[in-house]
Amino acid sequence: xxxxxxxxxxxxxxxxxxxxxxxxxxxxxxxxxxxxxxxxxxxxxxxxxxxxxxxxxxxxxxxxxxxxxxxxxxxxxxxxxxxxxxxxxxxxxxxxxxxxxxxxxxxxxxxxxxxxxxxxxxxxxxxxxxxxxxxxxxxxxxxxxxxxxxxxxxxxxxxxxxxxxxxxxxxxxxxxxxxxxxxxxxxxxxxxxxxxxxxxxxxxxxxxxxxxxxxxxxxxxxxxxxxxxxxxxxxxxxxxxxxxxxxxxxxxxxxxxxxxxxxxxxxxxxxxxxxxxxxxxxxxxxxxxxxxxxxxxxxxxxxxxxxxxxxxxxxxxxxxxxxxxxx
Numbered sequence: 001x002x003x004x005x006x007x008x009x010x011x012x013x014x015x016x017x018x019x020x021x022x023x024x025x026x027x028x029x030x031x032x033x034x035x036x037x038x039x040x041x042x043x044x045x046x047x048x049x050x051x052x053x054x055x056x057x058x059x060x061x062x063x064x065x066x067x068x069x070x071x072x073x074x075x076x077x078x079x080x081x082x083x084x085x086x087x088x089x090x091x092x093x094x095x096x097x098x099x100x101x102x103x104x105x106x107x108x109x110x111x112x113x114x115x116x117x118x119x120x121x122x123x124x125x126x127x128x129x130x131x132x133x134x135x136x137x138x139x140x141x142x143x144x145x146x147x148x149x150x151x152x153x154x155x156x157x158x159x160x161x162x163x164x165x166x167x168x169x170x171x172x173x174x175x176x177x178x179x180x181x182x183x184x185x186x187x188x189x190x191x192x193x194x195x196x197x198x199x200x201x202x203x204x205x206x207x208x209x210x211x212x213x214x215x216x217x218x219x220x221x222x223x224x225x226x227x228x229x230x231x232x233x234x235x236x237x238x239x240x241x242x243x244x245x246x247x248x249x250x251x252x253x254x255x256x257x258x259x260x261x262x263x264x265x266x267x268x269x270x271x272x273x274x275x276x277x278x279x280x281x282x283x284x285x286x287x288x289x290x291x292x293x294x295x296x297x298x299x300x301x302x303x304x305x306x307x308x309x310x311x312x313x314x315x316x317x318x319x320x321x322x323x324x325x326x327x
Contacts, residue, residue: 002045002305005286007211008151008172010120012077014280015301016048016287017041018215020238022063023056027237029293031063038067040295042076044302048287050175050213052081052125053110054094061113069115078114079121079173079213081155082106083128083136098128100139107148123153123175127161127194137168144169153213158194159204166208173286174205178214180223180260180275180317181253181326182244188216189242202284211286214279218272218290220245222253225261225271229254256324263316269307272300274317277309 003014022034038049049068051060061080068076082103086094110119122143124136143149153173154162165171177188178197187193195201197212205212218224220239230250233240243249257271264271279288290301 002302003280005211005280007077007121007286008209010077010151010172012048012287013046014287015046015276015304016050016079016213016289017046017298017301018289018291019049019051019060019064020055021291021293023060025056025236025238027234031066033295034063034293035067036295037292037298038064040298041292041302042071044299045305046298046302047075048077048079050079050215050287050289051114052084053106053113054081054084054086054125057086058109058113061110065113065115073116077120078116079123079153080110080114080119081123081125082110083125096126096128096130098124098131098136098139100135100142103136103139103143107143111148118147119149121151121153121173122149123155123173124157124165126156127158133161133164134168137165141169155213155215156188156193159200161194162204171208171210173211173213174201175213175215175289176201177216178212178279178285179217179219180278180321181219181256182216183321186327202282205284210284212284213286213289215289216291217279217288218275219253220291222257223260223272223275225257225264227254227257252324252326256321256326259320260317263313263320267309267313269309269313270300273304273307274309274313276301276304277307278314278317280304281309281311281314 005012005014051064083098084094085097140152151172152169155175176197177185183198184196261271264274279285292298
């Protein structure tokens, strides 16, 4: 049986399905395989799907919509995002835009691609420094009134920004980078983060009845224990842009994982399950957003329920990570 986590009135699976890879910008991902993976997720008790328009410029939402259209909608929790629209001119990158006008357009585009009438959790993807948070909150509150969204979440916000958002609309979730190796990370792909996950954000979530949604729970595959010391990506893989997974900076992470693998082997548990158990054991943590694009990956993520981890094992894993002083 899948363990659950409560987000307000949403009964979500403790492990969710992260949809970045199904957008088609990771190596070796096919739509048919992605759809099979989504179906397998539902078969294995995973009901929380975290997607964003920017993943594959609409492609991930479209694929998710195709996969879910034959499923019973009330049993599925769809979490998508807004605030990073792109222009149709491929040369132009995405821009940060959380104006009311942009959000109202984005929600309709997302609903169309996802083939649904409402979004369970609508999250602002990254802060927009040019739009007052009060305007964004007003737009989201209006979408709730219209029934297009059920709950609001923030992603990559500082705690002060989150408080400002809460002044205009109820906030159910706080999404941020968090995993066994990155407990209080300062940056993600060289983008500075405006919160310290474990020190600040988790206590804040506990205080305000919010759930912390950890993205990159397996550190983009490093915590599966399958990466090599070098040569893991080709030029088409977004992960080549993660400075912690490439070059000299990767060395301490790789070495730490080698030690964690030895611990996991001793405990007879896959390393990925150890990493997921470490997150799920924390009360403030909501669905762990584990990326997947194959049936095998989904089954492996869901199977963490079949493996057990003791408090002592999790403490030993933490001690290994602390020793490496990962930055």
